[in-house]
Amino acid sequence: MHKSKSLRAQLIGRLTLPLLVVVILDAVTSYYVAMYFTDQAYDRWLLDSAKSLVQEVKVKDDHVTFELPPVATEVFRWDDMDETFYKVESENLGFMAGDDSLPSPAISELKKDRPYFFNSEIDDQAVRVVSVLTIPESSAEQVLVSVAETVNKRRDMMSEMLMAVILPQIFLVLITGFHIWTGVNRGLSPLHDLARTIANRSAKDLDPIPDTGVPLEVRSLTHTINGLLQRLGSTLITQQRFIENAAHQLRTPLAGLKIQAERALGADNPETMRLALSHIQNSANRVAHLNTQLLVLARSETISHSLPEFRLIDLTRLVRECCMDWVPKALERKIELEFDAPDVAVQIDGDDILLRELLGNLLDNAINYGRAGGHIGVKLECSSDISLIVEDDGSGIPLSEQDKIFERFYRIPGSPGDGCGLGLAIVKEIADLHAARVKIGNESSNQKGTRIAIVFVGQ
Template identity: 30%
Template structure:
């Protein structure tokens, strides 16, 4: 069936697109505000430049008609000096002529003075007079008479109504054009964003419409380059999930296949034992049942160990430092009773030879299972009175990298060189007489070794008789 689960109501749909749109609107709005401030400043500067020319002409016209006689200062304000401000203007004009120092000669009293003045140079500035904002111009006029040593200051100001009208006209015209451009740019950006997100939306739809067991890689040829790494990461994750699912399926298939026969045998033996009324006749059936039950338990445990040993199952825990010498010694002590039943000499030698500590980074439970399987196999296939030796050593693999080497050597029948690769396959059994193994021991060992980035090899025993298993693991 197809993946038809409804999306959670709390899942924000198209949140990335919405966030990008909000970001674009915010950036463009901020840019428009900044540009509006600069546009207003430029419009005000342009209006002042144009109107200050008229103000300068009138100011110079007044200054030229000021002269001094022997007894007085004559101020003859020409009509043309004020005529420039009267034609269709809504502004008022204020003028004043004072001595430098503050004594009024004519005109409006109390007009704002400029901060600095130079002779015959017009200075323009803003000021307030009787509550009205003014644009003023001032000029210092020397009289060149000994009777009047002080120069006079000519001040001419006008209200800013006309200037503000011009400023607003320039400002709104400029901002209006740029606002239109911003809206067009935003529309283009929204369209481009929508087109850019289309492949992602199609990708999401394709994933939602997949079958529940479809873990094939996602096609990344039509997605944007920026999204490709995400698709590759998803494909890698789906690949890991697919391996885990395959491991689960393999475990279920193996368990169903391998446990069906032992369980059927157990059921038959139990039925046979129940049909016996004599205790003496029932005992052989119960003993056979007990033996079969032990084999079934061992097979089940090994299946579980194999499943846990496979790294793709996702059951691995965080690696910890493990002392292989100590672990091997513990396992030898634990399995001594099993060796004693067959009068096998089980011992250890060469513990951590050549290094301070035979420590690896891994999982103690799995490494314990590895050593237990190797020793158990060696004991099972070594004849009575035989010899099984476990060794742990260190060797330098070059460039400062150390390797911990675990060896398990027996003097049993060994494994032919032609079969040494096949014995690692699941459920593969050699023709070993009465030995009834599950065929999983070495498979478990290989999975554990590979999960710890190690190597395993089978070789002849040093004296040519028996088998030697060599496991190399990176030292911590």
């Protein structure tokens, strides 16, 4: 079972996640920017210190010397936060002055007057080192001057810079998060109002939901709901009309049953009783037929409201068997029932029971309203589409009535027999369920009778 997710949580998550990513990326960028500019500032001071020591490298009596008075050394090393180290060494003389433990690069790897910066450690303390290679005047001796400083001031400056950048960002994130939260709540309020409106409605109230002042995004939802309410209202009206018509159709045969039953109970002779029982049988048959039609109609409607589970059907075999079932009734009216189909199987995807009902209603109408002693032709044609055709030679259907005959409980005025007006409505319902077209009319305008073709498109 899938857990439902809060729309509010999804919106807030999708809005705040990019914001947090941007803030994190900005913090990382700010860190490296702060580190770069901090190093630039302090490296410049470190280089100035190294250059000041370079000036103390001199040549006396053809010897390279480095002399730094104690007072100058004390001033040079003084710092309330960091420790400062220096080292002077030459290529030939080796260590000359300063802190021998200070790491330095190889003289052969450096170029004159080009500073070389690197990070290292002295006594487990992280230091920043700059080394400058110099060659005193009137001498060929290469002297390397290195100056190092612990990184306390650098770290403090970086922390101050980061705090100056990140604290306002955190404040802005909190303000932005608050506005996102309130904005999402306000944005969802029309949905909550719509839910309350629908929840407070009566089950019989199918009037459209007003969309005055509703946002455009929510208005599409209200329009969809209003469309559903309209279709539901139409369905309920149709259902109510169907129930009323069904009750009306059932009332006549049931009233006949009651009258004839009373007549049979009061009859004194067998002939009167037999006649009453014959009428009771006819009324019972009519009720049974109407009940069967209603059940078929209900079944087709149920299937139409869900995904139909069709299977491959041999339409040739189905139509042949159905025609054989209706031969006895055709013979009662001395009607010739002919079936014409290709020699090969004609297969379609469909519902076997409903297709039998479709053809049964067509044959029932053709037999009941066709010419006594006439002819009924049932044909299967396979061209671009598969067509099932039922044709009789009766009086036909007037052109003015052809748009009405598929309405439920509608019968052409003056029609013989005691039909209930559901046969062709069922045919249309089943045809629609199979995505088939129903065509009425003869190929020739001079030909009499009724020709109904069920065209299975795309089968």
